[in-house]
Amino acid sequence: MEILAKLGIDWKLLLAQGVNFAILFFVLKHFAYKPMLDFLMKRSERIEQGLKDADTAKEKLVQVSEEEKKILQLAREEAKALIAEAEKDAKERSQKREEATEAKVAALLLEGEKRLNEERVKMLDGAKAEIAGLVMTALEKVLHEKVDSTKDQELIARMTNK
């Protein structure tokens, strides 16, 4: 006990120091370590989650861009096909129109020819009749006599056959 006193050990002080440390321990445990560690853990979880999210986002981006490429390719092909078809269609249509025009023109020409022929025949017939009349009057005048129908016929035949 003498040595303890010489070293300054006093049970009251011992207890006081112990209590002091215990108070510090409990206060820090509840108000410092727990909130701090919880906070750190939550944050590291958040960071992990964020990194994971970033990874999935990157993957999705790659996926989406690939899909986009595919869709674009498809669209391009479709467009090409559409254009080709339209071109073909247009060609066909213009050909048909040409043909139709040609046919119409041909028909018109044919009709024109026919009508011309008819006209000519008619004109010829008219001319023939008129000439015959003229000849008859001329003959009458020359012959001074009425040509009857038999004589007339005879004369006409003789004239035209000459």
Added chain:
Amino acid sequence: MEISIAAEKLFTLGALPITNALLIGGIVSGLLMIVFTRLMTRLQEVPKGLQNVVEVVFEALLDLIQNVTQDKKQALQFFPLIATIFLFVLFSNWAGLLPGLGTVGIYGEHNGHHTIIPFLRSTSADLNFTLALSVMVVLVVQFTGIAALGITKYAGKFFVSPLHKPYVIGTFVGVLELISEVGKTISFTFRLFGNVFAGEVLLTVMLHLVPYILPLPFLFLEVFVGVIQAVVFAMLTLVFLKMATVEIEH
């Protein structure tokens, strides 16, 4: 120049004599509580200033504890005690290095001499504190061991029947283990006290020999010693805790 192994009494509060070491212990723990609780109320997602430092220290400490225990749950269980020991011992060691410590005080009578009784003295340079802390740590170690293994298994570490395999040797080792538990207390007590007290004495002597420049390297040395002793105390506590929770294999 007065060097006293015992902490000097400043005044008495009721029946409790307030020594300078107890005073600084109270101040250090009070400051720690204030700083930490205030810091916790304004934790920020993006740390700044002090929060950064605290985060780094806590994470490093937790990592270290986890490395020793190899068990996350156990690491979290041991963390508060280890961290408190580390912080309190560290800052009370460093408190002994503040200028004015050991020289500013009340003029009074101590051990029959008229001398200056310094206001402040490192808490670790008082056997009352180191002994109290050691006893608490050793008790916590025992309880942790009992809680982890159960009382019979834990007691089996110390009381080994002489009729089994290693026979008398096992019994003898058990008794030695029991003695070493008491030894732990004493070595804990005097290691911390010795280092810090010696440092203070060294600084005082140097200061009296050459007041300028010369004490500086020793001051740096004492800063270093303060960290080392805090780490040693905390690490030994950690190792003892871990050892207490591990079953010994026969």
